[in-house]
Amino acid sequence: MDVRRLRLLVELSRLGSMHEVAAELATTTSTVSQGIATLGREVGAPLVERAGRRVRLTPAGQRLAEHAVTILAAVDAARLDLDPAAEPAGVLRVAGFATAVRRSLLPAIVELTRAWPRLEVRLLEHEPAEALDLLGRDDVDLVLAYDYDLAPAAWQPDHVARPLWSTEWGLGVLDPTSAPVSAPAPGAGLPAYAESDWIVNSRHTADETALRALSARAGFTPRVVHRIDSLELVHDLVLAGRGVALLPLDRLTPDGLTVLPLADPPVLRAFAVTRRGRDQWAPLRAVLDELERR
Incomplete structure (x- = not known):
């Protein structure tokens, strides 16, 4: 009819x-x-x-x-x-990795809910592969994902990925003052850790791909022993002497752990990802604009 x-x-x-x-x-x-x-x-x-x-x-x-x-x-x-010009209202579903939720989305939500009280943002914490699968099934409207310059993401044809921010990563090791005498000297570089046990992410392969690219340049194959999702648990393992790991240089670390800069550091890149043609929906447009503004 x-x-x-x-x-x-x-x-x-x-x-x-x-x-x-x-x-x-x-x-x-x-x-x-x-x-x-x-x-x-x-x-x-x-x-x-x-x-x-x-x-x-x-x-x-x-x-x-x-x-x-x-x-x-x-x-x-x-x-x-x-209507793209309508007041943002309704439920927006976002899946993203914890760092981007803390760094980008939560501050944005504070501003958005103050400006648009009828907008509700619901959060799901997921690594990129899991979140993008939800986006493909239309179970979420927006994904906060990441890749590395050494392990670029393979976006799908219907994905629109908007860069948000980037940060360099270094090598997380025991602080020299806490490390055993046999530990590599500060500034020894990545090859000095060729025989170390390594810690990588358990839910996303990008950091392991970046690590293997870095170590190949340095002439060794890393011995990956632990696969951990939580950065806090990675910190604990490093402090316990159970391995070393790539960690962000701009993140606070506990006493006894230091993140050494690398000569050619991997760069983590954060993105806001949507399905093509969906970004004119008023709630999604409002969140994207606020994220990009930041």
Whole structure:
């Protein structure tokens, strides 16, 4: 059923005259009459009947008009919801890695909910592969993902990835003052840790790919022993002398752990990822604009 014809029927039930409907909708009486007749053929029942010089709705027409009020209200609500110029309102689902949620999304939410109180952002903490799978199934609207310059992400054709920020990573090791005498000297470089046990991410392969690229340049193959998702647990393992790991240079570390800069450091790059063509939805547009502003 054409919603324009449903609107004719609703106006006829309200005004009681095709002439008045035509005047209300800035059209002709003939157009109104033809639209109502076509709608009747579509539903298989007459919708109007003569009542002297005027027409009135049949019982079928009255029932359809009642349905049409609800249908048209839903259509209008959908149009408003999808209008890029509308006030951001509704639920936006975001999946992202913890650092980006802390660094980018949470500060953005504070500003957004102050400006748009009808906007609700729901969070799911996931590594990129998991989050992008949710995006592909339309289970989330926005993903905060990352890759490394040494392990670039392979975005899907329907992905739009917007750069947010980047940070260099170094080598997380025991502080020289805490390390055993046999530990490499400060400034010894990556090859000095060729025989060390290494810690990599358990839920994303990008940092291991970056590590293997770095170590190949240095002439060794890393012995990956531990696979850990939490950076705090990586810190604990390094402090316990159970291995070394790539860690961000701009992150605070506990006493006893230091992050050594590398001559050619890997760079982690954070992105806001959406499905192509979805970014004009007002809630998503508002969040993207705030993230990019930051």
